Amino acid sequence: MKTIGIIGGGQLGLMIAEQARLLGVRSVALDPAPDAPAFAVTDERIVASYDDREALEALCRRCDAVTYEFENVPGDVLVPLAEKYRIPQGYKPLYDSQDRLREKENARRHGFRTPDYAAVDDEASLRSALARIGYPAVLKTRTLGYDGHGQQMLRSGADLEAARRLLAVPCILEQFIPFDYETSVVVVADRQEAVSFPMGRNVHRDGILDLCFVPAAIEPALEARIRRTAERFMRSAGYEGILAIELFVRGEEFWFNEMAPRPHNSGHYTIEGATTNQFRELVHYLVGEPLQRPELVAPTVMKNILGQDLEAARRVAAEGLPQVYVHLYGKTECRTKRKMGHITFVGMTPERYAAEWADRFVK
Numbered sequence: 001m002k003t004i005g006i007i008g009g010g011q012l013g014l015m016i017a018e019q020a021r022l023l024g025v026r027s028v029a030l031d032p033a034p035d036a037p038a039f040a041v042t043d044e045r046i047v048a049s050y051d052d053r054e055a056l057e058a059l060c061r062r063c064d065a066v067t068y069e070f071e072n073v074p075g076d077v078l079v080p081l082a083e084k085y086r087i088p089q090g091y092k093p094l095y096d097s098q099d100r101l102r103e104k105e106n107a108r109r110h111g112f113r114t115p116d117y118a119a120v121d122d123e124a125s126l127r128s129a130l131a132r133i134g135y136p137a138v139l140k141t142r143t144l145g146y147d148g149h150g151q152q153m154l155r156s157g158a159d160l161e162a163a164r165r166l167l168a169v170p171c172i173l174e175q176f177i178p179f180d181y182e183t184s185v186v187v188v189a190d191r192q193e194a195v196s197f198p199m200g201r202n203v204h205r206d207g208i209l210d211l212c213f214v215p216a217a218i219e220p221a222l223e224a225r226i227r228r229t230a231e232r233f234m235r236s237a238g239y240e241g242i243l244a245i246e247l248f249v250r251g252e253e254f255w256f257n258e259m260a261p262r263p264h265n266s267g268h269y270t271i272e273g274a275t276t277n278q279f280r281e282l283v284h285y286l287v288g289e290p291l292q293r294p295e296l297v298a299p300t301v302m303k304n305i306l307g308q309d310l311e312a313a314r315r316v317a318a319e320g321l322p323q324v325y326v327h328l329y330g331k332t333e334c335r336t337k338r339k340m341g342h343i344t345f346v347g348m349t350p351e352r353y354a355a356e357w358a359d360r361f362v363k
């Protein structure tokens with residue numbers, strides 16, 4: 001029996017471990033929190049911080065292959081381990097995504113278009129970047145941003161005051177793209193082939209993914225072009241394993257926004273909405289089994305359950321409706337805006353969701 005290791009024990013680790021179990025693969029997770037969601041499912045637990053070398057080495061020793069669901073694993077810890085143990089995705093995709101400036105340079109180098117951008121370190125460089133890029137623009141911290149944290153929209157000079165608080169750390173200024181919609185593509189690649197998942201339309205609220213509608217209702221030719229660009233990007237950048245790429249789409253054009261070398265929230269729908277899912281294909285990759293090509297089962301809607309929607313989600317779960325799949329991650333502390341679970345509605349259209357379901361959740 002094979003064993004996989006997961007650095008990070010959040011909901012992504014939980015769902016990787018669930019799929020591993022279904023495939024007869026053991027799992028071990030490492031997380032600093034003793035009550036991390038993944039620990040409810042993994043065969044073994046290691047409670048330790050992400051920069052604890054000995055604990056990470058103990059994880060690697062127990063596993064045939066190790067992956068990560070936490071994006072900020074430090075390179076000085078991971079690189080030496082990757083030389084000694086099987087961490088087949090390696091440090092490179094993490095390194096390339098840990099800094100938004102490097103991430104965008106890398107995306108351009110390997111075939112994607114990105115919004116215009118400039119490095120910003122102080123007020124003078126912010127002003128000269130704005131002179132070139134123009135309003136509206138988005139100022140973001142280069143590292144450690146997530147779910148809309150560490151960003152400031154700049155519509156006019158009146159927003160400069162609010163931007164100042166970000167400038168304590170290195171930033172990037174990006175051209176604002178007035179997109180028609182946002183989408184993302186998840187690719188899993190081994191040495192032989194790359195498979196990508198059907199793409200959805202991502203709707204954010206307060207900088208956090210709220211809904212994902214699949215299919216994205218993109219022109220099939222455009223979706224094929226994006227998926228091909230993403231698969232080639234992975235090859236060209238020298239990555240394998242799993243990669244999720246967020247994009248902006250306007251008309252026939254698309255822009256790379258950001259990437260993550262781990263399963264993605266917009267891909268949760270694949271568990272029930274596709275013939276194979278992002279977690280299962282990651283496990284296939286890790287244990288060296290052939291990848292399966294996913295197909296959409298039916299139109300699907302994924303609703304993220306944040307703290308404020310947990311009670312509503314529990315009521316939906318109690319109803320036990322067919323094709324309505326409630327996932328609760330078992331987080332012990334419930335907070336507003338914290339991701340507590342998600343619901344997947346299979347055989348659901350955006351119109352029916354709006355008419356029958358939207359009102360049940362906090363607006």
Ligand SMILES: Nc1ncnc2c1ncn2[C@@H]1O[C@H](COP(=O)(O)OP(=O)(O)O)[C@@H](O)[C@H]1O
Pocket residue numbers: 115138145146147148149174175176177178179182204207246248257258
């Ligand atoms: N350059 C941009 N143009 C338009 N919208 C943007 C831009 N950058 C960010 N956004 C909006 O903010 C959201 C969060 O930004 P993102 O860079 O994905 O950071 P996070 O790491 O918080 O997800 C995006 O999904 C998008 O809705």
Ligand SMILES: [Mg+2]
Pocket residue numbers: 147246258
């Ligand atoms: Mg994002």
